[in-house]
Amino acid sequence: MKLMFPEGFLWGTSTSAGQIETAFDHDFKGLKTRDGHVLNRTIDHEKHRDEDAKIIFSLGNAYRCSIDWSKIQREPFGEFRKDVLKEYRTFLEKLKRKNVKILFVMHHFTNPNWFAKETPWASKESTPLFEDYAKKIVDNFGDLVDYWNTFNEPGIYASMGYFLGFYPPHKKKFFTALKVADNMSKAHKETYKIIKEEYPESLVGISNSTMFFNPETILSYPLEKFFDYLFMTYVPDKFKQVDYTGLSYYGKVSFRPWPVVETEEPGELDRLGRKHDKMWEYYPEGLKKILLRLSRKYKKPLIITENGCCTNNDKMRIKSIKDHLRYAHEALDEGVDLKGYFHWSTFDNFEWHLGPTYRFGLVHVDFKTMERKLKKSAYFYRKIYQTNSVLD
Numbered sequence: 333m334k335l336m337f338p339e340g341f342l343w344g345t346s347t348s349a350g351q352i353e354t355a356f357d358h359d360f361k362g363l364k365t366r367d368g369h370v371l372n373r374t375i376d377h378e379k380h381r382d383e384d385a386k387i388i389f390s391l392g393n394a395y396r397c398s399i400d401w402s403k404i405q406r407e408p409f410g411e412f413r414k415d416v417l418k419e420y421r422t423f424l425e426k427l428k429r430k431n432v433k434i435l436f437v438m439h440h441f442t443n444p445n446w447f448a449k450e451t452p453w454a455s456k457e458s459t460p461l462f463e464d465y466a467k468k469i470v471d472n473f474g475d476l477v478d479y480w481n482t483f484n485e486p487g488i489y490a491s492m493g494y495f496l497g498f499y500p501p502h503k504k505k506f507f508t509a510l511k512v513a514d515n516m517s518k519a520h521k522e523t524y525k526i527i528k529e530e531y532p533e534s535l536v537g538i539s540n541s542t543m544f545f546n547p548e549t550i551l552s553y554p555l556e557k558f559f560d561y562l563f564m565t566y567v568p569d570k571f572k573q574v575d576y577t578g579l580s581y582y583g584k585v586s587f588r589p590w591p592v593v594e595t596e597e598p599g600e601l602d603r604l605g606r607k608h609d610k611m612w613e614y615y616p617e618g619l620k621k622i623l624l625r626l627s628r629k630y631k632k633p634l635i636i637t638e639n640g641c642c643t644n645n646d647k648m649r650i651k652s653i654k655d656h657l658r659y660a661h662e663a664l665d666e667g668v669d670l671k672g673y674f675h676w677s678t679f680d681n682f683e684w685h686l687g688p689t690y691r692f693g694l695v696h697v698d699f700k701t702m703e704r705k706l707k708k709s710a711y712f713y714r715k716i717y718q719t720n721s722v723l724d
């Protein structure tokens with residue numbers, strides 16, 4: 333059966349500058365990864381802009397991306413570098429000429445080192461600096477942007493950087509992580525106003541990280557409730573001032589009583605007989621449940637800002653796209669106002685502290701030659717976008 337999506341549905345792919353550009357002077361530069369690499373050179377996107385633009389517009393009518401803050405603004409309250417501005421604008425203009433809608437992410441994890449050292453997100457000085465950056469982004473890129481994400485997954489950023497210690501600045505202080513989320517939410521509210529003053533028609537949102545949390549033993553209930561509250565209520569409620577709710581969804585986390593995640597306990601999901609990718613338990617039906625939950629709660633249109641599969645098995649990626657879209661379609665049938673879907677990711681890229689061998693791309697990248705090659709999943713996804721439908 334052919335599942336048709338609503339007219340004008342956004343079909344896009346998603347990237348972040350920190351994962352596809354060579355690190356300029358940001359705080360993730362030099363991060364040592366679990367797979368034995370160091371985050372610095374990633375996939376040379378800055379040298380392949382024309383080729384990458386062609387790939388991007390062949391894969392959708394929309395693109396979600398960010399820029400390297402450390403490259404464009406070199407000091408607190410500094411003016412944007414003209415050469416860098418031109419480089420980014422030329423790239424985005426190319427996409428716009430092909431009628432690609434831009435979803436611009438202002439903050440996707442990385443910060444300039446001058447910011448990270450002196451005024452990190454845990455300090456209250458962080459917000460005026462971000463707001464200055466946001467204002468300059470709106471002044472310089474606003475004419476090209478259709479949708480905004482002020483922040484990408486503030487809950488994940490705060491917990492990975494300030495509670496679990498996997499991301500810079502590698503802190504392990506729960507209450508500092510809450511402070512970080514709080515400062516980001518203040519910056520979000522101001523940024524919302526800044527954008528709306530200049531571009532009242534553009535749509536402003538956030539990207540919340542969502543997972544389907546599932547308690548599997550009596551003992552696991554308290555922990556599961558705590559995680560669910562933190563990621564699905566506490567943090568998202570701080571970013572309620574939006575025109576649409578954005579969400580990323582990757583799978584299920586079962587609690588037995590501790591969360592079972594492939595990256596932390598490799599082999600455990602196999603032992604339990606659960607399907608999984610290199611990171612999480614496979615659970616596409618969770619996407620529908622979460623879409624229904626967020627739609628009832630926030631009563632706003634929804635956009636899936638990220639969904640993908642971490643695997644070298646492209647057949648699994650194709651199945652994952654198909655399964656998730658089937659459930660997204662069921663949510664539409666049940667009245668959810670879903671406006672778009674962005675696949676994570678356009679290219680194989682650099683998966684933060686885990687490293688480049690954690691591949692999510694529709695496009696294969698040879699990390700030695702940097703050659704790009706469309707995988708079968710890219711052709712599969714292109715067909716979905718071109719026909720605005722998926723075959724069930």
Ligand code: BGC
Nearest residue numbers: 348484485488580638676683
């Ligand atoms: C992030 C991406 C990341 C992806 C897969 C999301 O949390 O926004 O940067 O690569 O998940 O882990």
